[in-house]
Amino acid sequence: MSDYYTIAVDVMGGDFGPRITIPATLDALARHSRLSAKLIGHSDVIQPFLNGLNPDVACRVDVVHAPDTISMSAKPSQTLRNGQESSMYKAIQLVEDGAAQACVSAGNTGALMVLGRYILRMLPGVDRPAIISSVPTAKGHCYLLDLGANVDCSAEHLLQFAIMGSVMTAAVDGIQGPRVGLLNIGQEQVKGNEQVKLASRLIQEQGGLNYVGYIEGDDLYAGNADVVVCDGFVGNIALKSSEGLARLINQKVQASFKQGLYRKFLALLAKPVLSDLKKQMDPSRRNGASLLGLQGIVIKSHGSANQQCFGYALDQAVAEIEQDIPRKICSEIEARLT
Template identity: 35%
Template sequence: MKHRTLRIALDGMGSDDYPYPELHGALAAASEFGYEILITGDKALLAPALKEINSTSNSKISIIHAPEKIESDESPAFSSRKKTQNSIAAGMRLVKDGEADAFVSAGNTGAILANGLITLRRIPYTRRPAIAVLIPVPQGYFILLDVGANSDCKADFLHQFAIMGSLYAHKVLGIRQPKVGLLSNGEEENKGNKLTKEAHALIKNDQNINFIGNVEGKEMFAGKADVVITDGFTGNVSLKITESVAKMVTTLVKDAIKSNIISLIGGILVRKSIENTASTLDPNEHGGAPLLGLNGIVVVGHGRSNSRAIRSAIKVAGKAVKNELLGELETALEQQTKSYS
């Protein structure tokens, strides 16, 4: 760790409603965790907005001028190389140069990945980075990865995702021996397509992974595994379905409560329980999704992130740094690569 006080770089122009979620989230994180927050973005936009919501100067908040923004409809790879002064690249350069310990952004995921590969590059021995997301279940959470960094994968990619997801669960979430499952269409070892069968064999033979075998979609939400591995295409589709079902259930419950006076009275009586459940399902409460495999700690937030989500993502980034996740990943991936030779 390079600083006595952790420094987190934050993309000030990432979320759909920037810069206010970022600024409020940064102020909350600086106050609660004591971190220094370096906010990247157009200073002409950020400085007045920060003064508006925080009239007294805060020594823990700094603005790093980066006037360009990569929009959601732009090509991530092309724009990342053309717009060299974009707010994502600026934050990652701070990490690369040792001026920040981690980077957080709620911006374009493709642009975050592209800038990460250009600026930070991959951890040695890493085949592909992967995005890991926390999904709530009755017993707590499970980690699903990859959820969008790699639509097409090879078996050894999934093996590395299992290593990275297991280490993240242990080092950041505090799970001593995370149970790792491979998403498939059946529990049996011979189920699945060519990719999952080959990945199953590789992960099964890795003694450093607590592998429980194949996990069906219905079992993910039963808490059978702490970490569920899949390719980025399947993972992203699964995540979007999960989010839409959660919204649908919330809407159905609200409509049912409003349907008649008896239901309305009952809804009032269980209001607190409903609010607690809604909070559990709220992605703003879960922090961001780490982009594992880059040579630096990077946490990706949802585009719809509010200030609570930004604060939570900063917390996740700080915890990853404190628990030396990056060094652990490099060591584990080196061992895995050498075991192939």
Template identity: 65%
Template sequence: MGGDFGPRITVPAALDALRRHPSLNILLVGHQQQILPLLKHCDSALRVRIELLHAETVVAMNERPTFALRRRQDSSMYMALQSVAQGRAQACVSAGNTGALMVLGRGILQMLPGIDRPAITSTVPTAAGHCHMLDLGANVDCSAEHLLQFAIMGSVMLRAVERIESPTVALLNIGAEEIKGNEQVKLASRLLTERTGLNYIGFIEGDGVFSGEADLVVCDGFVGNIALKSSEGLARLISCKVRQSFSRNLYRRLLALLARPLIRELQQQLDPGLHNGASLLGLQGIVVKSHGGANHDCFGYAIDKAVAEAEMNIPERISKQLEHYLYPPIAPE
């Protein structure tokens, strides 16, 4: 029900996901009066793989998360997460209120033992392809210990989903030298250096994220959110200037016509929608957050991400490997 467009986008995207993933079944959680009309013309082979769970209310985009947890037990978000907690679904995908999704996720699914807070992770385009970054906004204040937990969760996920044997981990900082940064980042760097199981490569600066210096970039949620949104903002500004520049006169408009396949190719390569679907790591269940403004295709990527995580059973993997990382075996002298 969430996001800027609600079921109008999420239901058709769900139907397409069923076509892409033959073993997938989908539980649509929301108001039946809005959902049923969208399933009317759905072919019967797909229809049997869909269940509908009616929810009377929705969590509003500006609702306080704690209010949603206490008072919105009949909301689509609450009931979708509950269906994961009850084992009725293996993953939850939502385009709704991020803060509420996190607080409800934490309240309903519970944290993995040894993890204090969930973290939001997503892929970011780089020169080499893409990297993962976390946290992207779940936690506005993080201790060094939290950053360490993020690094462990991210590494386990990258190993499973991206099949990178030993993902490189970096801490986002305002300089590469050891003396740079705030206390949390400096202490986190020391903790990460001591963890023999992690492939920690040190600090990287903001621009290092996009040059692909690390497979996993760890930061607190305040910084991560602002880094990502700022760069999206500049990318949008550039694209706007390009459009203006190409439409200045007839010659340039002709040039734009000739360059259209090239421009489209670039847009595809750099489309933030391709990276839609942020995972909430650290919960005892899989939750993927779609961008609120996602269109049909982009919401589909978020579903694909949830499918991949469910196939790899990410929460169980994190849980199993956590103890090993938090208390590394003593290396022989």
């Protein structure tokens, strides 16, 4: 892997578009001296953000004109038929052409998945892509996949997810033999549907995987696994439920401390602790979900991400480029499943 790398940024995607994505990208260029960026979107919209740039940053920015934008409500089938001139399509195409090593977008998740699979294609031995992201635990964080790319998965798909998640975690976090768990309704071997039971047997048969068995929902945040595998239906509900609960707790705590002068005084004393806890629990700090299994790196940012959080997605792309994640996954899948 070269010491220099390029990220294609779909600057038009997300709820806020260029006013978030472009400043975040320019900040990332300042942080990563070997990074260059291709900003894909309408050139008339992009150019004002580039006026007066530091020359060291300006020389690492290219603008790629894309007249169209894929809306957040667009159906994936529409993007294949009519999306060739969109910023998302062109960003992924740059990865396929070798002009960029990764694509980052805050746009329509379904469209990003469909276009990524159509343009980049799947790695040999991988049937479906999986969305993976980190979630906080008592010991730091773990990675959860799939988070919604595949509603229905076979046991073989879950095995592939386990291998891909293990490879990415080992490379990005530097963990030797990441602990892999399978999300289930109980820890006993008799629990779960046939798909999960068969997946457990298949993962166990992969001697090189550090399989720790079933992980229950209430144990997801205990930190007893580095990678937790499930189908996209279960994963998406688990993630969204957790984010909703975190917001509810935050709202309840804030409301409680506003009730009376004494509680306001306690809130003032507890502010440093509460601020630190909020940072640890804030899902946006882990913004940047990877679409594993493609022949290229595609990172999905949350659509409502602010500038700092979109920057986290860019940092995730840099980490995966530096570790050459697709190549490592391809090698591991080939060694284990072919």
